[in-house]
Amino acid sequence: MSHLSETGYLRLPEVLKIIPVCKTVWWEGIKAGKYPAGVKLSARCTAWRAEDIQALIERM
Template sequence: MNAPTFPETGFLRAKQVLQFIPVSKATLWRWVQRGQFPAPTKLAERTTAWSAESVREWMKERTQEGKAA
């Protein structure tokens, strides 16, 4: 089984985000509500997704914070 590759651009649904951010779906949405994770974009009535760029930037910031500690 190959590990998923994080896309450079485009949109990611929650299931895809959770392949790279190892938390529960409930935690992901809690972070969004608290402003601790980028807000998703509503693409259609029942379709919500995150831009790959915003998630990548969030991950980069977390990595930098870890190095500063």
Template sequence: MSNTLPETGFVRLRQIIGNPARNLTPIIPVSRTTWFDGVKSGRFPKPVRLGPRTVAWRVEDIRKLLDSFGNAA
């Protein structure tokens, strides 16, 4: 299954870092621990709380992150 970003809205972590059990390829191939360490340090965007046990990331924030990776090279 292809894993592409929608135009707008929110994405869950498994959509960003992938999930082999669900056959989702990663957009940003890092581990869950690396992702949350990056969120804590400010390298990756902070999530938005959608409910008591649900967080997601704004697609716009993920696109900005991907753009910054392209500019780093």
């Protein structure tokens, strides 16, 4: 696995390289509470905190 920074934000393509699921499964997982919710950076831009993704990896 590639190095994941400890802080910052990841866009969806970067997240899906780390968590190998399709976009539909990712968004359904967010609605179900399985995956962390993203942070809206603008009206059309969502990103995920690197800390949240790291915590998800550790739980898996």
